[in-house]
Amino acid sequence: MKLGFLSFFSTFLFFVFLSFSAAKHNTPLSRRSSKRQLHSRAEPESQAFDATSRSVYSDHSADSRLEKRDGTKYVFMHHVFHSFKGCLELSSDLYTDTYEYTHDSWLNDFDQIRAKDIDAVALNVGRDTWQSARVQDAYSAAAMVGMSVFISFDYTSFDCNIETTVNWVNAYKGLPGQFKINGRPMISSYSGDCLGPDGWQTIRDQTGGFLMPFIYGNDDQQLKKGSSYGFFDSWYCWGCAWPQGNYNKTTDDDHYYMNILESRYATTISPWMFTHYDSKNFYLRGDDWLLITRWEQLISMRDQLTFVEMVTWNDYGESDYFGTGPSSANSQPSGTTWTDGFPHNGFFDLSAYYITYFKTGVYPRITKDTVYFWLRPHPASINAKNDPLPKPEGWDWTSDTLWAAAFCSSTCNVTLRVGSYSQDFDNLPYGVNKISLPLKALGNVTVKMSKNGQEVINHIPSHFQYQEYTDHYNYNAYVGSATTLS
Known part of the structure; x- marks a missing residue:
C-alpha cells in the first residue's frame, strides 16, 4: 500500500511540476498570429473566376482505383485547447475550446472523430496551468474509446523551453x-x-520522438536533408490548407x-478561414x-x-472548425460574434x-x-x-x-x-x-432532390436566412445537409 501511495503521489507531483513549468516563463499571452503568409511559396496572383451558377459532374465508378503506394496513410484532426483575444489578464471568458471540458466532453469528441476513421488527434496545447489536466483527461478518454492522440506544442503560447517540452512528452508517451x-x-x-x-x-x-513540427520564419532550404533542420522526420505546412x-x-x-522535403512532407486541409x-x-x-x-x-x-492533418476540430475564433460549433458562450473567445448558429459538421460528414x-x-x-x-449569411x-x-x-x-x-447513389x-x-x-x-447557385435573392434556403419523378429530399433550414443586413460582419459559412430517409 505504501509503494502504491508513493507511486501515485510521485505522479501527482510530476503533473503539478508540468503545470508550473508551463506557466513560469513570461511568454506573451496572445491569440495565434494571422495564418496568411505562413509558407513562403507564392501562388498565382490571380485566376479568372466565373461567379455564375455551374455544375461540375464527376461520375466515379465504385471500382475506380488510384495507384497504390506502399505504407499506411494517416489522417489527423487538430484539436485546439485555447485561444486568446490579446489580453494579458487570465480569466475563463478569454478561453475557447477546452477550458470547461470534462472527461465526457473528450469521449463525445473522440467518438465523433473516430467514426470517420481518423487515426489520431493532435492536442494543440499552450502555456496555461489548467491545460495539463485537460491533456490527462484526453489521454484517458482516448484509451477508453480506442482513439490515439499526440501533443502539438503551440509555441506562440507554450513555454519555448527544451526541458519543459521533453518533460511533457516523456510524461505521456507511455500511456495507451x-x-x-x-x-x-x-x-x-x-x-x-x-x-x-x-x-x-x-x-x-x-x-x-518522431518529429513533425510546423516551424516557419526560416530559410525553407534548411528543411533539406543534410541541412540544419534536415533531421526532422516530417514537417507539415499549416498555411497550405x-x-x-x-x-x-x-x-x-x-x-x-515536396521538392525540399521529398517523402517527409506532410500537409493540411481546412474548410474555411474567417x-x-x-x-x-x-x-x-x-x-x-x-x-x-x-x-x-x-x-x-x-x-x-x-500524413494529412485536418485543421481544425474546434478553432471557433478562426471559423476553421469541422464540428457543430461552440456548445456555449464560454467555449469560444469573448467577442466572437460569428459562430453561434453556424454548424460545420456537414463539412466533416462529407x-x-x-x-x-x-x-x-x-x-x-x-x-x-x-x-x-454552404453559404455566408449576407452579401x-x-x-x-x-x-x-x-x-x-x-x-x-x-x-x-x-x-x-450532391452525393448521388444513382441519377x-x-x-x-x-x-x-x-x-x-x-x-x-x-x-x-x-x-452552385448565385445569391440573387434574399430569404430561406431550399434544397430538393427527385428520382424517377419522386421527390426524395425537400429541406429548408429552420434557423437560417440569407439577409441583406447585419449588425456585425460575418464571413463564416452556414453548412447544412439533407439526406434521403431510405
Missing part, C-alpha cells in the same frame, strides 16, 4: 492513447523556431515543399468548393503523402468519403443520397450597422454564392433555391456532383 510511428511518440508543433535546430535535436534524442490571395487553391505550394477581432481581422477565400477541391488535390498527391478514398485509394460506394450546402459588400471594426481584409475575395455537393435531379431565385440541375450522374 499515445500515437506512435514505429514505436516512436509523435511530436508536433505550431511554430517552434525559437528552439533552434539544437533544441529540436535534443528533444528528439531525449524522448525518442488555404489560398493566400484572391485565387483558387492550387498545389504549387505543396510541390514546392476571424474578426481587433488583433486580427481577415478572410481567406473559401469559394469554389475549397474543402472538396483540397481533398481532390490530396488524393491526386497520395503517392507522395503519408469528408468521410474522401478520408476513405485518401487512405485506401478506392472510391467508397455512395449508398445514400445527400446534398451538402459580401454590405456595411454592418453596429460593428466597431471594419470589413475584414479579403472581404472582396468571395462571391455571393451558395455552394453545394438524380437537384433544385437549389434561395428566396425567389432557383436553378435546377437535372440528370446528375452517380458520384459527387459539385453545383
